[in-house]
Amino acid sequence: MTATATELETLTAAKVVDARGSACPGPLLEAKKSMGTVPLGSVIEIWSTDPVTKTDINAWSNKVGHEFLGAVEGEGYDRVFVRRQK
């Protein structure tokens, strides 16, 4: 289930992954590596300048069993939020 933009804006992530400037599949790999470093139920926030990252992370989350919360626009990049579920 995705959160509203307001909910995402006010959400405090357990970890912020700065993947800005990273080419596909860099943001996905960074998300994968970072997810294992936060407790179950925690949220990671991925920053990406690649506009397809949000759909990529959404598909990845569904595939591996995490909860994709949504994305909001930062200043020149996307902020993508995923909750660790396993």
Add this chain to the structure above:
Amino acid sequence: MAEAEKLVFMVTHGPADPELATIPFVMAAAALASDVQVVMGFQADGVELVRNGVADTVTAPEFAPLAKLLADVRELGGLLLVCGPCVKSRGIPADDLVGGAQVVAAGRFIAEITSATNSLVY
């Protein structure tokens, strides 16, 4: 318990075609990040990509450098299988391949492909 998914990526293009050399590594890395087992099979000019130092020379526009992708695939547990006749015909000694790369013959490729969820040829 469900059987693990496995994808086989057959790589037949070398440094002369950076894009087709890079894309299978992108796909393999994404598969590994998605908890899918990965076997990469290198044949024909594709074997050059796992020769020591060659990946450092390959970068396709808008893609991560091949050396980074190769490192990601190795770190995430991808299996690298290299065609024996292909390295022999190119004069590549087995000890000039990146760590973890195994020189194999057709039977091993067939075993991996027939036991995979799917196979993709690049």
